[in-house]
Amino acid sequence: MIEITRTSPFNTVQDLGRPGFRHIGVTASGAMDPFALKLGNALLGNDGGSAAIEVQTFPFQLRFSASTAFVITGVDCEATLDGQTVLPWCAATADAGQVLDTAHPRHGARAYVCLAGGVDVAAVMGSCSTSLRGGFGGNGGRFLAVGDRLALGLANRAGDIPPCGLAMVEPAVMLADVFPVAPDGALLVRAIPAGEHGLFGADAERFWNQTWKLSPQSDRTGYRLSGEPIRPVTPVEMRSHGIVPGVVQVPPAGQPIIQMADANTAGGYPKIAGVIEPDLWRLGQARIGSTIRFVQSSHAEAVAIEKAMNGFVEDVRRTSGMVKRALMALA
Amino acid sequence: MSKMDLSAPATIETLTAALEAAGVDGLEITRPGQSLRIVISGTAPAHTVSVSDTFQAKIVKAPMAGQFLCDLPAVPGCQTRKRPADTLGFLRVGPMLLPVKTETAACVHRYLVDHETIVGFGDPIAEITSQ
Structure with missing residues (x-):
């Protein structure tokens, strides 16, 4: 059991979401950075999709009511446990009564507090994710509040963490060749031209070439970009059709919208591109006001990146288990 | 004299x-x-x-085999994270980093191995002095 002792709005319980219900208007939800969630769960020996706390407004603080292994993934939020530094991406064990505190991260947007056994809330349509727009799932369909107490699932023995803790090399380091960084700091987001790409004529080139800024009108539903507007050669009237996270729509004002984890299930704006799924987690860590540039990708490249990411998660799960067993044998 | x-x-x-x-x-x-x-x-x-x-020097030994790192690997585009005061380095095993900690508050007097050296179980890593 943990108790939330300090929080701001929009911090929620999330897992990998509830795909498969979009046809009845239910958005998938799920972690904005599912890669961080999977890695945290792998390090703790949890099931890959165990629920965790997504923290996107800081500071955030919780108290443990029992000895619990945990790890903070995603961003470095200068966390402390009873005042002692807790490294990001480093699993540790908290004692009953200890307080985990976080500060505003300097880089990135979202931290995931993963706990051994996972956050144990009732699954709705197969998922523990909070749907804020629908008002269901997670912790009563709402964001966390001070005084909320959350039960934890049964921890796996593989979650036993050495007394000194156990960290992993950050994915940004391990997969540096898979996720290139632009010299000017802009986030490079790979995407594939979508259905209405051809309708934008010369403006399509500007979509790819210009640097966009993430506007304050961005949230878990979608990111609105600001930059020089792009428009179809002739105005387009379309019937609403199904859309998914990653779809880049262009409303009449010409400022693109990227659908994110709480994406609408249908929309009628023309689609200029679709962000490849293995790059969505990087968008999940993009901060308001930061810059992004789209890079044309391909299905084959997306599959290759996804394979590298899955390989890393599996490597963390396998090697962390090996290290834990070796330390127990040598003790 | x-x-x-x-x-x-x-x-x-x-x-x-x-x-x-x-x-x-x-x-x-x-x-x-x-x-x-x-x-x-x-x-x-x-x-x-x-x-x-x-x-009063004390030798800290490697708790297992691995590649010894004095600091966390640098993240592209980010400030290098300082290691906690009670951590004198890390043993890297594949993607994992095992923090090498001191039992009590201590400062590193000198490292006995270079950054990125492969060490075996029980190899001396650093000499520390109690504070």
């Missing part, structure tokens, strides 16, 4: 000059109640001149 004061700057300066002239990497003098270590810059991972009145 009077005892040399190991904490006197003039003494340290003289000894350092003598070591450099002789091409010697460093020296350590320990006697009851006082000790002096001089390591010439650029010859070892930790280059320090330290004097302690109550010098």
Whole structure:
């Protein structure tokens, strides 16, 4: 059991979401950075999709009511446990009564507090994710509040963490060749031209070439970009059709919208591109006001990146288990 | 013959000059109640001149085999994260980093292995002094 002792709005319980219900208007939800969630769960020996706390407004603080292994993934939020530094991406064990505190991260947007056994809330349509727009799932369909107490699932023995803790090399380091960084700091987001790409004529080139800024009108539903507007050669009237996270729509004002984890299930704006799924987690860590540039990708490249990411998660799960067993044998 | 004061700057300066002239990497003098270590810059991972009145060194050994890192790997585009005060480095095993911690508050007197050296179980990693 943990108790939330300090929080701001929009911090929620999330897992990998509830795909498969979009046809009845239910958005998938799920972690904005599912890669961080999977890695945290792998390090703790949890099931890959165990629920965790997504923290996107800081500071955030919780108290443990029992000895619990945990790890903070995603961003470095200068966390402390009873005042002692807790490294990001480093699993540790908290004692009953200890307080985990976080500060505003300097880089990135979202931290995931993963706990051994996972956050144990009732699954709705197969998922523990909070749907804020629908008002269901997670912790009563709402964001966390001070005084909320959350039960934890049964921890796996593989979650036993050495007394000194156990960290992993950050994915940004391990997969540096898979996720290139632009010299000017802009986030490079790979995407594939979508259905209405051809309708934008010369403006399509500007979509790819210009640097966009993430506007304050961005949230878990979608990111609105600001930059020089792009428009179809002739105005387009379309019937609403199904859309998914990653779809880049262009409303009449010409400022693109990227659908994110709480994406609408249908929309009628023309689609200029679709962000490849293995790059969505990087968008999940993009901060308001930061810059992004789209890079044309391909299905084959997306599959290759996804394979590298899955390989890393599996490597963390396998090697962390090996290290834990070796330390127990040598003790 | 009077005892040399190991904490006197003039003494340290003289000894350092003598070591450099002789091409010697460093020296350590320990006697009851006082000790002096001089390591010439650029010859070892930790280059320090330290004097302690109550010098009590302790060797920290590798808890398992791995690649020893003094600091966390640098993240592209981000400020390097400082390691916690009780952590003197990490043992890297594939994607994992095992923090090498001191049992009590201590400071690293000197590293006994270079950054990124492969070490085996029980290999001496660092010499620490209790605070």
